[in-house]
Amino acid sequence: MIKLYDYELSGNCYKLRLLMNMLGVDYEAVPVDFYPGREHKSDWFLKINPLGQLPVLVDDGVVLRDAQAILVYLAAKYDPSGNWYPVDDPAKLGDISQWLAFADGITSTASAARLHEGLFYDFDIDACRAGAHRLFRILDEHLWFAEKQDRDWICPGAHPTIADIACFPYVILSEEGGISRQDYPAIRRWCDRVKRIQGFIVMSGVFPAGPAGGRLNALSAA
Amino acid sequence: METAVIERSACADSVLLNDWHVVADLSALNSERPFETRLLGTDLLIHGAGDRVRIERKCDSGPVQISKKYGFLWACLGDPDRDILHIPEAFETDRFIVTGGSIAVGVSGLRAVENFLDMGHFPFVHTGWLGEEPHTEVPSYKVEITDQDEVLATQCRFFQPVASPTASGGIMANYEYKVSRPYTVALYKTNPVHPDRMDYIALFVQPVDEEHCIAHPLLCYLKDNTNEAELRWFMQLIFAQDKPILENQLPKRLPLDPRAETPIRADASSVFYRRWLRHHNITYGAITAPQ
Incomplete structure (x- = not known):
């Protein structure tokens, strides 16, 4: 069975739990004492990932680090429909990859701000927040124009892709870092749509969608 | 924010x-x-x-x-007029004694203590773990002030789908709560493997200022069938569910005026806690009652 080296409060671990649940893939989570135990910097863990970072996924002898890389692997291997990561569509793969890199930018800004506020990490909080707002502005504009073309997701197409899953966790957790989403209405509507994807699950700090259903309701409520 | x-x-x-x-x-x-x-x-x-x-x-x-x-x-910060709280469970050798992971919360520490005492929110905030609908009723329990001047709630019972990291199915969990100091609260909870023993969690709340605190949990769990990583995982899973709820409570300080909020029977421990804080003239992190 797939083994996920996991930390409950990590948005990067959450995005893997999220995709695996949406794909209906079984896995075993191995809790790593990230905080306060810093087990991800321990000798045994550094042998698995010399970067000392979570998550790590082990499947069929394949050992992978980096949340975005693992999303690529999981979707390519376990989604026969090819919707989440269409391996035969080069233009779309390029588009998805650019948003996976964008998700890394959200991690180094919005996630860093959250670690500073909640778990006392020594980061420049003002720079983290300013960086996150810059990225949120870009994402909001992108999603706003997408909606004008009747698109629901970050990349064109009727179905969400791993780009949505990669960007979602640290956007939805941003308030914990003192980054309000008040000024990003298109992001808020998109978050609501992600929460309505079949198989969506929460993590601590993320709440399920409200009872109203469908895109129309989501739009009028926003 | x-x-x-x-x-x-x-x-x-x-x-x-x-x-x-x-x-x-x-x-x-x-x-x-x-x-x-x-x-x-x-x-x-x-x-x-x-x-x-x-x-x-x-x-x-x-x-x-x-x-x-x-x-x-x-x-x-001043001259200590008493020792650090003595916790007998922290010296029992068949328990893991671990810090649970300190987490900052943007609310008065008194609010964090009060939330820790509350069972009514389990099905709604800790859905699928410490509670689930339709099991929302808080059966009546007993609250008293002890000889040692602590707020003690006993005979607390609640149906919990996953009561602890070692749970394998829902149980009727038995709880006791104790507030020993204004910013220190603890709970005793049935161990799912040894129903005659209680696991123990203390929450030492650091009053950062009147509207910010840091929760420092201490976990004293029986060692059977668990490990330290798993204990910390469960504690942080639960506490991080409370964090956004606490940070959205208004006002951020705890109102001590009995007329400020309307309690129901399930809030008896909270009513005792607020009264006890008034009795001890605690004002820091509180909105005090008019004299």
Whole structure:
């Protein structure tokens, strides 16, 4: 069975739990004492990932680090429909990859701000927040124009892709870092749509969608 | 989420100034750079690690009394008029004694204590773990002030789908809660493997200022069928579900006026806690009742 080296409060671990649940893939989570135990910097863990970072996924002898890389692997291997990561569509793969890199930018800004506020990490909080707002502005504009073309997701197409899953966790957790989403209405509507994807699950700090259903309701409520 | 710096007068409650408060998990300290924190509105610098720890006030470099216990660093801004709380369970050898992971919360620490006492929110905030609909009723329980002047709630019962990291199915969990100091609360909870024994969790709440706190959990769990990583996983899973709820409570300080909020029977422990705080003249982190 797939083994996920996991930390409950990590948005990067959450995005893997999220995709695996949406794909209906079984896995075993191995809790790593990230905080306060810093087990991800321990000798045994550094042998698995010399970067000392979570998550790590082990499947069929394949050992992978980096949340975005693992999303690529999981979707390519376990989604026969090819919707989440269409391996035969080069233009779309390029588009998805650019948003996976964008998700890394959200991690180094919005996630860093959250670690500073909640778990006392020594980061420049003002720079983290300013960086996150810059990225949120870009994402909001992108999603706003997408909606004008009747698109629901970050990349064109009727179905969400791993780009949505990669960007979602640290956007939805941003308030914990003192980054309000008040000024990003298109992001808020998109978050609501992600929460309505079949198989969506929460993590601590993320709440399920409200009872109203469908895109129309989501739009009028926003 | 507020970003403005809150300027408030320093704490004037002698009960709090002359008591010990956790200010750091000892494992978080290192000798390379000082660890900055704040206690009762006073900025502190923690220097060093291990045997060479000291704390000074940031404003005038004045020394602060320290102590180490239960894996935490403790500080007292005044002259301690009592010892750090004695926890017999922390000395039982068949338990894991671990710090649970300190987490900052943007709310008064008194609100965090009160939330810890509350069972009514389990099905809604800890859905699928400490509660689930339709099992929302809080059966009546007993609250008293003990001879040692603690708030003690007993005979608490609640149906829990996953009551602890070792749970394998829903159980009727038995709880007892005890508030020993204004910012210190603990619970005893049925161990799912040994129904005759109780696991113990203390929450030492550091009043950062009146509207911010840091929750420092101490876990004393029976060792059977679990490990430290799993205990910390469960504690943080649960506490991080409370965090956004707490941070959205208004007002951020705890109202002590009995007329300020409308309690129901399930809130009996909260009613006792607020009354007990009034009795001890606690004002820091509170909105006091008119005289």
